[in-house]
Amino acid sequence: xxxxxxxxxxxxxxxxxxxxxxxxxxxxxxxxxxxxxxxxxxxxxxxxxxxxxxxxxxxxxxxxxxxxxxxxxxxxxxxxxxxxxxxxxxxxxxxxxxxxxxxxxxxxxxxxxxxxxxxxxxxxxxx
Amino acid sequence: xxxxxxxxxxxxxxxxxxxxxxxxxxxxxxxxxxxxxxxxxxxxxxxxxxxxxxxxxxxxxxxxxxxxxxxxxxxxxxxxxxxxxxxxxxxxxxxxxxxxxxxxxxxxxxxxxxxxxxxxxxxxxxxxxxxxxxxxxxxxxxxxxxxxxxxxxxxxxxxxxxxxxxxxxxxxxxxxxxxxxxxxxx
Ligand SMILES: Nc1nc2c(ncn2[C@@H]2O[C@H](COP(=O)(O)OP(=O)(O)OP(=O)(O)O)[C@@H](O)[C@H]2O)c(=O)[nH]1
Ligand SMILES: [Mg+2]
Numbered sequence: 001x002x003x004x005x006x007x008x009x010x011x012x013x014x015x016x017x018x019x020x021x022x023x024x025x026x027x028x029x030x031x032x033x034x035x036x037x038x039x040x041x042x043x044x045x046x047x048x049x050x051x052x053x054x055x056x057x058x059x060x061x062x063x064x065x066x067x068x069x070x071x072x073x074x075x076x077x078x079x080x081x082x083x084x085x086x087x088x089x090x091x092x093x094x095x096x097x098x099x100x101x102x103x104x105x106x107x108x109x110x111x112x113x114x115x116x117x118x119x120x121x122x123x124x125x126x127x
Numbered sequence: 128x129x130x131x132x133x134x135x136x137x138x139x140x141x142x143x144x145x146x147x148x149x150x151x152x153x154x155x156x157x158x159x160x161x162x163x164x165x166x167x168x169x170x171x172x173x174x175x176x177x178x179x180x181x182x183x184x185x186x187x188x189x190x191x192x193x194x195x196x197x198x199x200x201x202x203x204x205x206x207x208x209x210x211x212x213x214x215x216x217x218x219x220x221x222x223x224x225x226x227x228x229x230x231x232x233x234x235x236x237x238x239x240x241x242x243x244x245x246x247x248x249x250x251x252x253x254x255x256x257x258x259x260x261x262x263x264x265x266x267x268x269x270x271x272x273x274x275x276x277x278x279x280x281x282x283x284x285x286x287x288x289x290x291x292x293x294x295x296x297x298x299x300x301x302x303x304x305x306x307x308x309x310x311x312x313x
Contacts, residue, residue, distance in 0.1 A: 034222065035165070035194075036137040036206050038130065066129025069137065069206060071194050075163025080189070082168055100135075113203075114309045117138060117228070118302050120199025125157070125298035 033085045035071035038100040039063050048094040055079060056087045060096055067100075128160070133201040140301065141223055142193075143210045143249065144233035145241035149261050149291035150209040151193050153233060156297040157207060158195025165192050169219055190216065212245030220252055229255035229304050233291065236260055236269050239277050246278065255311065257304035259289035283307075 041064045052060060058077050062068065068076070074084040091097040142150050155162045168187045193209035208223055210216070210230075224230075230249045234242040249256050260267065260274055271286040280286070285307050289300040 034225070035208070036139050036226075038134065038137065067132060067134060068129060069196070069204075071165055071206065071208075072160070072163060072196065074165040075194065078166070080166045080168060109312065111309060111312055113136070113138070114228070114305050114312075116203055117199055117205065117305050118309075120197075120203060120205070121298050121302050121305075124197065124199065125294055 033070050033088050033099060034101075035069060035081070037070050038067045039070060039073055039088060039097055040067045040100075041065075041097050042095060048096055052091075052096075053087075055083070056090060059084065059087045060091060063097060070099075130196075130204055131198065131201055134198070134204050135202045137204050137206060139206040139208060139223075139227050140304065141208050141210045141227055141230040141254065142233065143212050143230050143245050145212055145235070145238065145245060148233045148235050148238075148241075150233060153231075153259075153289070153291035153297050154193050154195040154207045154209050156291060156294045157197055157301070159198060160196050162193055162195045165194065166190075167192060167219065169216060190219075192219075212248060214244060214248065217248070220248055224252035224254055227254060229257070229308055231257055231259055231300055231304055233259045233261055233289070234274070234278070235263075236274060239274070242278060246280075255304070255308045256284055257300060257307055258284065258286040259291075259300045260286060262288045262290050283311075 041060060049057070049060065055077070058079075059073055062073055062076055070084060070088065071081070073088070074081045077084065079087070088097060088099065092099055142153055144150055151162065166189055168189055170187050190211060192211070193207075195207045197205045197207070199205055210220065210223055232242065232245055232249060246256075258274065258278065258280065260269070260271065262268070267288045271288065275282070275284070275286045285303045287300050287303050288296075290296040
């Protein structure tokens, strides 16, 4: 996955202005990428992957082997959340990642789900 | 590092409270991953402005927000977001509170008045709440009812002691919050 031949790709975000990282893109106002939306890479599509910015590639590499939340992608790449959302939107557009919306049901009114939260806490933590 | 591929549902709880009350410690006690931070830009309103869009002199600052993760079963994962309680983070609260189960409000019994701005925000966004009273060295200094009274809380809001450094104590406070939410269902 990592392109070892090109150390220039390792530029840290501090050195690159944010609008460059975002490649001039903006986020649609009604975007789906809330913090708890889950992101994962789709099958490798080398053609599209080759033209990614270094930061988009970092996001791509991070989710290449499994599911992570948008918040976690931001935390682990140490890129600002707003930038990560724009990068994810782009990766979705070019068919490299898939985003699963965070909440398929109205949680606050779902007794079974709330009970599952309680059970999970009790079981996991012995509370 | 990754979630189980079977996970379909993510729920979130906000962990809020005044400066230095134990939010980061609390999230660290419960999280299955090393707690991470997101860097986010917020647009700050100058004093007295409610309408950010029409504000002449808004500025942006970056804040770091903690979060942690706990897988509850094969399908379900819980995210905890540590959220600064100041009014100037209102915009961020708006997004964070959407779909949240509720807010655990950590308070320091010696600095109760600092909790009021946080309480105001939680009420404004209509989040179910539970108060976790930080017990400092593990021994409660005040009865929970005294705290409730001092904070002008209605009787149905749970007030529990919590040691943010202790996993079980922290989990128990969260269980109280969710059970409180269940008790309000018809
Ligand atoms: N005795 C005791 N100390 C605690 C407890 N929770 C946190 N502390 C300590 O209090 C200090 C502040 O805790 P933090 O978790 O950083 O508080 P915070 O709310 O994240 O602080 P800010 O992010 O600065 O607002 C740390 O030194 C913790 O070790 C607790 O339940 N009991
Ligand atoms: Mg903190």
